[in-house]
Amino acid sequence: MIRKANFSFSLFHLFFVIPLLTLTSIQADESLPGPGKDGITITVEKGQTLSVISKTYLDDPRKWKELLKSNKIDNPNLILPGMKLWIPASLGKRPIAEIARSRGQSFVFLHSKKETSWSNASAGVGLFLRDEAKTEADSLLELHLVSGSQLELAPSSHVLIERVKSDTEPDTFFLRRGRMKAIVSKSNGTTLKKMFILRTPAAIADVKGTEFLTEVDEKENTSLACYEGNVAVSAQNVTVEVKAGYATFVEKGKAPTTPFLIPNAPKIEP
Incomplete structure (x- = not known):
């Protein structure tokens, strides 16, 4: 039974x-x-x-x-x-990024809070998906991401948060103009092929733990210099691997140039 x-x-x-x-x-x-x-x-x-x-x-x-x-x-x-x-x-309550340091005239546009205009950026302000940050001349903004990465926004620069990292998707930011230094946290055993994506009007940079500097000029061309690890830069269906100590230039609408040797990483100071 x-x-x-x-x-x-x-x-x-x-x-x-x-x-x-x-x-x-x-x-x-x-x-x-x-x-x-x-x-x-x-x-x-x-x-x-x-x-x-x-x-x-x-x-x-x-x-x-x-x-x-x-x-x-x-x-x-x-x-x-x-x-x-x-x-x-x-x-969610936890921001994707937090302002760690602000110098001079820097601003945030908090779409996550339904704000309709730019407001002054100050240390401790949290940024969520779709929020924006920008700096004016002679100013500097440093962001610390939940994922452990750090971003430094140089004078006269503008960046947008497009996506937050999960177990399937990396952090994704869009640099509209100016210059930004990124120190991307290492993978720590994750299966992600990319830990960070930076988009610009001319190119896409795929990263998995590295340090690099990106600049978007007034013509929306992109320059990317890698100082640790490597970055895959893509445009017009062409991808180049930029290793530490090398850089590439992407004219808008064209493929990236062959990586070329560069000097040591400069410090971003207004």
Whole structure:
């Protein structure tokens, strides 16, 4: 009798419970917002609970119910390793970047707070997805990212936060104009091929732990110099690997030049 009961229980789980869990996981994954939505998609790892995920990405373990609602999942017990979860930027409290140092006339445009104009930048101000930062002449701005990377914005420069790093996507910034030094944190065992992406009007730079300097001139041409590690610079379907001690130049609408030797890294000072 005991064997029969166990056998029936196993069949029930095999044909009803397991397919239900699988179907629910697929439905949750398919309901995730498409590209262009503000937020990140993560993959649930073994041992992760909803409260742990909420604490890690939202700074509040009590927000797990809101996380479920955003993913259209009714039962918290159906969160399984390997499934995808959408984490909207609107739920997060922790900024993507924080102003560590500001000198002279520098400003931020906080789209995340629905602001409609530029405001003065000061140390401690947090920046979220789609927020912008710029410096005027004789000013300097230093940003520290949650991922561990650091950015230094030189005078007369302008940068936009396009995407925040997750387990599937790297930090992505857009340098509209000016000069920016980036010290990108190392991979620390992650499977990501890129830890940081910098876009400009003329090129895209893919990075995985390095130090480099990028400049966008008044004609929107891009110069990139690498001082540690290497950077893959792409434009017009052509990619060049820029190693430490080398640089490349990208004229807007053209392919990157062959990397050339450069002197030591300069310090960004107004």
